[in-house]
Amino acid sequence: DTEVTQTPKHLVMGMTNKKSLKCEQHMGHRAMYWYKQKAKKPPELMFVYSYEKLSINESVPSRFSPECPNSSLLNLHLHALQPEDSALYLCASGGGRVSGYTFGSGTRLTVV
Amino acid sequence: GESVGLHLPTLSVQEGDNSIINCAYSNSASDYFIWYKQESGKGPQFIIDIRSNMDKRQGQRVTVLLNKTVKHLSLQIAATQPGDSAVYFCAERGYNKLIFGAGTRLAVHP
Numbered sequence: 620d621t622e623v624t625q626t627p628k629h630l631v632m633g634m635t636n637k638k639s640l641k642c643e644q645h646m647g648h649r650a651m652y653w654y655k656q657k658a659k660k661p662p663e664l665m666f667v668y669s670y671e672k673l674s675i676n677e678s679v680p681s682r683f684s685p686e687c688p689n690s691s692l693l694n695l696h697l698h699a700l701q702p703e704d705s706a707l708y709l710c711a712s713g714g715g716r717v718s719g720y721t722f723g724s725g726t727r728l729t730v731v
Numbered sequence: 732g733e734s735v736g737l738h739l740p741t742l743s744v745q746e747g748d749n750s751i752i753n754c755a756y757s758n759s760a761s762d763y764f765i766w767y768k769q770e771s772g773k774g775p776q777f778i779i780d781i782r783s784n785m786d787k788r789q790g791q792r793v794t795v796l797l798n799k800t801v802k803h804l805s806l807q808i809a810a811t812q813p814g815d816s817a818v819y820f821c822a823e824r825g826y827n828k829l830i831f832g833a834g835t836r837l838a839v840h841p
């Protein structure tokens with residue numbers, strides 16, 4: 620069982636839709652992350668939140684908008700996505716430099 | 732820039748054999764490495780990690796070896812089982828983010 624919970628597990632959305640991905644962790648980790656993973660590729664970092672503040676944005680298009688309401692929650696708001704944005708979106712949390720990262724099971728997003 | 736890569740994209744082994752998955756990294760300043768296992772439809776699962784001040788670390792049926800001289804990392808799985816079939820990623824941890832290698836698919840045959 621994962622300690623990082625992502626919802627929904629699957630999402631199909633049109634290019635004009637607005638949707639949100641949600642992530643929750645209760646491990647007390649102070650850093651949370653969004654990764655994007657295309658088929659047969661490694662995860663690619665999108666955003667990093669540290670102590671609820673955005674610390675890294677890996678030049679992600681503005682149609683992806685992250686939000687960290689509190690230390691346990693991380694959202695990714697989606698608007699006007701393109702079919703090429705279809706991927707597995709992974710959330711992770713980490714306790715700091717001396718600990719590893721725990722990943723959720725991901726949200727499989729399909730943009731039609 | 733920094734990069735973490737794998738030598739073999741696919742590895743096929745017989746059940747019960749030992750598996751060795753390799754990884755090369757380019758940043759000699761990297762000080763921490765993690766191996767992840769990812770099964771179809773799931774997120775990466777932590778297997779084992781190693782710091783740069785170590786050469787070897789063992790877990791249950793898994794061993795990670797680090798050769799800093801040639802910037803090479805390997806994951807050894809003893810007595811490979813069908814449940815070990817998955818994609819394995821090495822990852823280099825830099826400040827506040829992970830850089831993943833390309834991944835190796837391990838296929839275990841009965």
